[in-house]
Amino acid sequence: MVGDGASMTTSAEPYVLNIGPQHPSTHGVFRIRVVMDGERIQDLDMIVGYLHRSMEKLAEERTYTQNIPFTDRADYLAAMSSNLGLCLAAERLADVEVPERASYLRVIFAELQRIASHAMANGTLVSDAGAWQTPLLYMFREREKILDLFEMTCGARLTTNYMRIGGVAFEPPPEFWPALEELVDELPDRISEYEELLTQNEIFVARTRNVGIISAEDAINGSLVGPALRGSGVPWDLRKAEPYCVYDRMEFDVPIGRTGDVYDRFMCRLAETRESTKIIRQAIEGIPDGPHKTDIPLALRPPPGEVYGRVEGPRGEVGFYLVSDGGPAPYRFHLRAPSLINLSLLRELARGASLSDAVVTLGSIDIVVGEIDR
Amino acid sequence: MSDQPVPRRPATPMAQQILDRGSLLDDAKRLPSGVKAAGAVFALGFLAVNVAIAYIVIDGRLDGHWYDFRDLGNAIAQLRTELDDTGTGPWLSYWVTGLIGGVAILSFLGGFLLIGSWIERRLLARFQIRMGPNRVGPFGLLQPLADALKLMQKEVLIPIGADRLLFFLPPILVFIPAMLAWGPVPWAPNMAYLDINVGLLYVISITSLSVLAIWMAGWSSNNHYALLGAMRTVAMMVSYEIPISLSLLVVVLLTGSLNLNEIVAWQGSHNVWMAFLLPFSMFTFFFSSTAEINRTPNDIAEAESEIVAGFHTEYSGMKAGLFLAVELGNALLVGALFATFFLGGYTMFGLEEWVPPYLILAVKATTGYFFFIWLRGTLPRFRIDQLMTFAWKYLIPLSIANVLIVAVEATIAARWEAEGIVIYGSFALVNLALTVYAVRAWARVIGYSAELEHPEGPRTADRIGGLKAARQIRTGA
Numbered sequence: 001m002v003g004d005g006a007s008m009t010t011s012a013e014p015y016v017l018n019i020g021p022q023h024p025s026t027h028g029v030f031r032i033r034v035v036m037d038g039e040r041i042q043d044l045d046m047i048v049g050y051l052h053r054s055m056e057k058l059a060e061e062r063t064y065t066q067n068i069p070f071t072d073r074a075d076y077l078a079a080m081s082s083n084l085g086l087c088l089a090a091e092r093l094a095d096v097e098v099p100e101r102a103s104y105l106r107v108i109f110a111e112l113q114r115i116a117s118h119a120m121a122n123g124t125l126v127s128d129a130g131a132w133q134t135p136l137l138y139m140f141r142e143r144e145k146i147l148d149l150f151e152m153t154c155g156a157r158l159t160t161n162y163m164r165i166g167g168v169a170f171e172p173p174p175e176f177w178p179a180l181e182e183l184v185d186e187l188p189d190r191i192s193e194y195e196e197l198l199t200q201n202e203i204f205v206a207r208t209r210n211v212g213i214i215s216a217e218d219a220i221n222g223s224l225v226g227p228a229l230r231g232s233g234v235p236w237d238l239r240k241a242e243p244y245c246v247y248d249r250m251e252f253d254v255p256i257g258r259t260g261d262v263y264d265r266f267m268c269r270l271a272e273t274r275e276s277t278k279i280i281r282q283a284i285e286g287i288p289d290g291p292h293k294t295d296i297p298l299a300l301r302p303p304p305g306e307v308y309g310r311v312e313g314p315r316g317e318v319g320f321y322l323v324s325d326g327g328p329a330p331y332r333f334h335l336r337a338p339s340l341i342n343l344s345l346l347r348e349l350a351r352g353a354s355l356s357d358a359v360v361t362l363g364s365i366d367i368v369v370g371e372i373d374r
Numbered sequence: 375m376s377d378q379p380v381p382r383r384p385a386t387p388m389a390q391q392i393l394d395r396g397s398l399l400d401d402a403k404r405l406p407s408g409v410k411a412a413g414a415v416f417a418l419g420f421l422a423v424n425v426a427i428a429y430i431v432i433d434g435r436l437d438g439h440w441y442d443f444r445d446l447g448n449a450i451a452q453l454r455t456e457l458d459d460t461g462t463g464p465w466l467s468y469w470v471t472g473l474i475g476g477v478a479i480l481s482f483l484g485g486f487l488l489i490g491s492w493i494e495r496r497l498l499a500r501f502q503i504r505m506g507p508n509r510v511g512p513f514g515l516l517q518p519l520a521d522a523l524k525l526m527q528k529e530v531l532i533p534i535g536a537d538r539l540l541f542f543l544p545p546i547l548v549f550i551p552a553m554l555a556w557g558p559v560p561w562a563p564n565m566a567y568l569d570i571n572v573g574l575l576y577v578i579s580i581t582s583l584s585v586l587a588i589w590m591a592g593w594s595s596n597n598h599y600a601l602l603g604a605m606r607t608v609a610m611m612v613s614y615e616i617p618i619s620l621s622l623l624v625v626v627l628l629t630g631s632l633n634l635n636e637i638v639a640w641q642g643s644h645n646v647w648m649a650f651l652l653p654f655s656m657f658t659f660f661f662s663s664t665a666e667i668n669r670t671p672n673d674i675a676e677a678e679s680e681i682v683a684g685f686h687t688e689y690s691g692m693k694a695g696l697f698l699a700v701e702l703g704n705a706l707l708v709g710a711l712f713a714t715f716f717l718g719g720y721t722m723f724g725l726e727e728w729v730p731p732y733l734i735l736a737v738k739a740t741t742g743y744f745f746f747i748w749l750r751g752t753l754p755r756f757r758i759d760q761l762m763t764f765a766w767k768y769l770i771p772l773s774i775a776n777v778l779i780v781a782v783e784a785t786i787a788a789r790w791e792a793e794g795i796v797i798y799g800s801f802a803l804v805n806l807a808l809t810v811y812a813v814r815a816w817a818r819v820i821g822y823s824a825e826l827e828h829p830e831g832p833r834t835a836d837r838i839g840g841l842k843a844a845r846q847i848r849t850g851a
Binding site for chain 1: 498501502504599602605671680681682751752753755757758759760830832833838840841844845848
């Protein structure tokens, strides 16, 4: 090429960048194979499966109660919500009554889990945007207190295994309630602190405004759920649309975004944290006395049939599709993981964007790889 | 199975090499005797020079009286005149003072690198409600030493497909300008190791040399992350050279000298800091230098969440340590340069008569360094295109306008030989007002909207539903 009269044009060819499975911003063992042209992303492949544990097949060998610990390991940042989803589905399948106190406890723990999970999601998002872990560690301050409450109640911090078919595993200890009230009192101040620090920060706004826009139509076509859907302006929240436990007695708002960009998803999560605080406060006030669970047979044998139970987890609709053949173990166990379905839109969002934008967009979708791979 | 124990074989050829290599002491014993003798002479000479400096400085033998420790620079200057007077020619004083300067810069920088990383980690931890390193030694003070030891023991990996020579050189090449740039920084009236009359040009040109080393590192690593980081660094550094040069040009316009010592002396004699006179240049210099030295909010060259570690992704062991050390040292260098150009250097409104001037400069430089740490603990990172836009559309046009304004002011000051507080006070006020106005007005001109300034938060849904409800809420139905 040198000999035959070099032309003055420069040519560039795309190259492949392999992000992950170990990378600071893939939030777990998740791999993206990106075809890049300079700083622009031309195309990307998402490669999942590094954390596959064959959870759904294993579940077919175990009783319904034995399957609850698996749901901890699916979405390890929101174990309570997944626990709750499986228990609700199994209760509907076997027609088990839940005491009212148990329902209130479930609401309290599910909402605490939502706050903890959103703190993690928002913290890592800002970390991805380049704030060197400061907001993450501030948000961990509250998350730690919530995890301490979990530990106080069920002995575990992440893999709680707390919900049971027909109630919850343990009554919270006496020191739980003052600690919870103290936390609920200080949470609104903390959330205001984050709002002051981040929502008006020029650099953060410049990095997240009009980045990774998902329109309401695209969000519904991509069957997004959770804050990713509400950030696009679709007012869909299972706690309102299809109330379970005692959510129909709680007063709270559903925050929705305006344009569907990263900033909106971030802000929706922050606002939802505030709403969760409200729900917990109402639950503390309204919780009745009584048993915290009903006794069910050790090997629960639901009548043959199928059920789809779903709850609004921190990342969206956590659905459990259970098929019973009358035996003690489910004939088919399927988990509808919100992260997997939310993630499927990343390819469309990242095409043509820069690498920095793609990283922030991925952070705003808030994936948990344990749930994607199962 | 035989009774003979099977010799354990190392897993890789490289591990075999390491086993065969023996210890460093064996290597030293195998050296030719000439090299050994030269090393001993060098070590003894190094020791002797240090002892001599200490003796001269503390005992003050040179001009017969107890030396005033405030003015270390005078001792060196005195030594230089003494050596010149011996009649051996200028080479002796040149070499001796050069050696002293080199030793001084190296020992100062080395000392700072050790304490600086501790300061940075402890402060960052405080910003992040953590404890920070507190296990090794009192308050974790020996942590940097432990880190350095660990890095030195680690194997330096060279990736397959790397250009070996180009991969080997950059950590050294990037360290040299970081040291050389300290030369003209005046620590006291006579205490600049390189008191040249083009000091400012020297600083700008020396600091821009490290681009080459970084590009070499990124290119030779045979890694796309490193290449991306190097491309970003080169684009960023080349762009931000211009605002830095323009902001320093303004300083030269007012002081009329490129000599760093005279720039400081001008600020001292006029009892004013350039920071008050030239607020826009101060901001430009500070922001641009964060881009030059890869620190938050412009650390896109090493953006951890995007491209892992940028151009030094593939470096391990002490080679990575050298890159990190340079980063740390450059932060202090920029702090010192910032203090020299904009905060009056070693002067402090007369305080330099009572306190050693080099201490004043050290305090100012570490204050600048503290600001870098503060930024790192607070701000997110820009995107590369935003950063480029900021340089080319924002900083450079405004800097050129700034040069024009200050040129007029410098002409006024020179034409009427005005020296008083009134004229410089009015310059300061005019410049501050113009800066505030121009920054806001130009932002509007290049399309910065008020909506970005105050983004709206989420709204509350008054109904629950799917697409239909979303459309109704959006249109306000």
